[in-house]
Amino acid sequence: MIDKIEIIGLAAAVLTTTSFVPQVYKAWNQKATKDISLTMYLSFFMGVVLWFIYGIQIESLSIILANSVTGLLVFIVIILKLKYK
């Protein structure tokens, strides 16, 4: 049975991870990324990679799940940012 603490972690993971979906959708649809900071997304991506490693080290399902999906979405925003400048 998953304990209460990991449920908070999973809920946090779902929220912070899925939060990038509307940004990907907006950038994809409007083909406009001028106001988005590339520096933010590049450093955020590097941080997410480290969080992923951290999650594996402390064996936290929430952190591992969150950061693999977030990493993918953030990577897409970076691609869209480079494409639409």
Added chain:
Amino acid sequence: MIDKIEIIGLAAAVLTTTSFVPQVYKAWNQKATKDISLTMYLSFFMGVVLWFIYGIQIESLSIILANSVTGLLVFIVIILKLKYK
């Protein structure tokens, strides 16, 4: 002595937290937030609050530190987004 795993966590925390600074700076300077998704930042903010609670529960300094500062920066982006639409 802080162990190696928490150093990875702290490095991840620094990167993902400070990554919002260039976005706050860009939005503040250019007074333009059209391409930024409000939905993303609202759900990200809720997630950060949950990560903060999670960090307290598992007593992880990295997660507590990261999410209190990130929460503040994300809150500022939300204010700038509402101000400059």
